Amino acid sequence: MLSLPNFDNQRLIFHAARQTRRKAEMARLAVHEWLNQHEFELEEWKNKTALQMGIGINELEQKLLAAAQSQMVNKNTDDDSDSTTKSCISS
Numbered sequence: 001m002l003s004l005p006n007f008d009n010q011r012l013i014f015h016a017a018r019q020t021r022r023k024a025e026m027a028r029l030a031v032h033e034w035l036n037q038h039e040f041e042l043e044e045w046k047n048k049t050a051l052q053m054g055i056g057i058n059e060l061e062q063k064l065l066a067a068a069q070s071q072m073v074n075k076n077t078d079d080d081s082d083s084t085t086k087s088c089i090s091s
Contacts, residue, residue: 046060
């Protein structure tokens, strides 16, 4: 049986998760709309950049994706080391 404080905490956690999901969906829609509005400029930039680098557009896109994934891995590694450092400091 749940006590009232435990029930209230679970209700608040559920509500926060629902709000977070709603905000993420709103952000996704805003980014999607922006990308649609600026698709021509983005394609122009990709063509110009690929030409300057002397590579094809597909290769440029692959490099961009690889760089983004690398940044995410580095960010996650930094976040993990920060949390480890913080837990060591608080101990």
